[in-house]
Amino acid sequence: MKATWQLLSAPARRMPVGTALVGLLYLAGFVLAAWLHIAPPLGITVAACWLWHILAGVTGRSLLRPETLLLPRFRWQLALVGLVDGLLTVVLPLAAFVALIGPAHLLLIFSGLALAAVLGLASGLGLRAVFVFWVVALIAGWMPQFSTALAMAALHSPLTPILLLLAAGLLLNMALRPLLTLRDRAEDESPMQAIADGRKPLAAADGTPQQRGFVGKRLSSLFDSIAQQALARALTRFRRQPSGGARRQLLRTLLLPHDNPSTVVIRLVWVALVAALYFFATHATQRWHAGYVGAWAVVLGITRFSAVGQGMVRMRPNLADLYLTLAPQRKADFQRDMADVLLWLVGVALFNCVAYAALAGVLLHEHDFPRLLLAALIAGIGGAFGALAAHLVGPESTTGRGLVQIFVMAATAGVYALVYWLLGRFGLWIGGAASLALTLPFGIGAWQAARTEYLKRDPRFDVPL
């Protein structure tokens, strides 16, 4: 039972913030169902079930390694955990809903919850095939009348629960089979690499090597090739003139190999393609306000910094070799080199914030385009500097970093809302100047304070526990 409990509670121990969020969602679903006595809160419960299993998948991905697979009765324990998890997250909520709103569509709700659980698990485990479901959802949004008619027919068809359960079984098999097979997986990417830019699953955050699909492999290969070329150029420049700038550029190509201008633009094009596809699929049924989408764009732009906190900790052992190579005069010089290299990410994040906001403006035909861009730029400055500062000297624990990231994102969204309002209320010039006067000193001040604190700390090269 001890092993079962260890496995079952692993996602909660590893991601307590996410688990708390899931718990709140479940609670909200039940409270609303009890209060309203209607089915709509079921969607919240399904979302909670889906989210919980994403966390379980992410955890499972780092657990399902050859070392653990060879543990005695590990597969049996895993099956037992699956059974208990199914009872807790599918059967128990189902029973609660039956008690609260009656037995209507019992089988359908059961199969829907099971599919949501498997979809979340497969997403967390890094199965690319789950994208098919999103494509289906997009097509459904593109043809709302047809999809509504289809949904109504499916709701009344006795075959729907069977179909959903079969899909869940198929997905589960596809997601788990490769991970339950013993094979070597080499880790070959920089810990500081983007893990929140949509190209990689969350699983990569703890160093778990991820599976890549066809597009992922091609993109990764392209990024690697560009990184090699960038390294060669930086080396040539450094050998010709070993200035401070050339040194920083060379270090950047080592520590942030996929954050050079070419790869930033490629990622942007990729995001633009996905966003455009989503927009064209949903514009018939959904109305978006460019101002709100701008907030999303800014928050998305600064999510890159979550990888800094995680990457800096994970990269400690690798930095030992770099320390000897750079041969700093003082320890603080080495810290300064590291901090200054990371400053490049502020530029990358700002570019992303503005570019994503511009994309939102173009797709939504925003009439006040300059206001949207300026708000994204100004909020992005504060958010990017603040996020870098927070992750540079912030807590090292997973929970602490998660809380910092949530705080930074919420604060950035708040700043964006304030800036957007100021620009609307006082105009671009006065509102812009006032916003800049608020965000720029704060952002740069936070960065300077964090940098000073970081320089005081001794470099660390121990393996993170």
Added chain:
Amino acid sequence: MDNLASATHPVASNAPAVAVRGLVKRFDKHEVLRGLDWQVPSGRVIGLLGRNGAGKTTLLRCLVGLSSIDAGSVDLFGASMAEPGGERLHRLGFVPQTFDLFPWMKVRGYLDFTAAFYPRWDHTLAERLLDSWQIDRKQKIGQLSQGQRQKLAIVRSLAPDPDLLLLDEPVASLDPQARRAFMDELMALVQRPGKTVVFSTHITADLERAGADIALLKDGRIVLESALPELRQRIRRVRFTRASGWPDAPPQPGVLRTQVKGDTLEWIVDGVDDASLNAVAAREGATLTIDPMSLEDLFVELA
């Protein structure tokens, strides 16, 4: 050998390569190094021995400055390592026990990157070793085997022509051919004047082959320092045999270990001369046999 002739570092003639005074290193409450004092003169090859967990890796990391110290001081080339001291680090070669290089980099890119920062980098040696050890320059480091990564770490540590080479179990993952090739390179390096090597290993045959002096780390301190022939002279296995057996072993200063097997009394002795041993044999009416000990046997007895 690019740049090698043009950029030579001064080697302090008098200062020891390594000088450690009162070094204390704790991990939480566990004190691994307990006021360790140690000096390694320039131009010596030292084999650092100690049992698992004795603190060899910790000591080497403290020397390089990769682990903070809780008390005491570490000097390299006559200057304190409280700060790394710039170019001084380039006079160091370090092969860690685990090979945390840059797994996302390709071998070629990694070596080019590293070489760019070194004023002297022996490209010829690096290329020769890469060829000899069949390390694919186009492969990512993360995709190399453990042994290949160790070889790459050795290439990286030897190519800057270091004055002080610190090796933490450098041959643990190497096959016999690679181990021999590595030892050849090491011998070639230490034949140059002023080169100092400290390497920890459990493969004592390599230390014997290198003619290394021995430093034994035990209970957080260096408890023994000696040249290998001197050590062999000092510490020996002696056997006294007599038909009546050995109900009580006779007292004798300098005996490290006593064992009775049937009619044979076996001692491991430290610094007991032949005359004293012959006197014991005569007094007890026993025949005396004195055997030299291999380094491995010495290690087993002392560590």
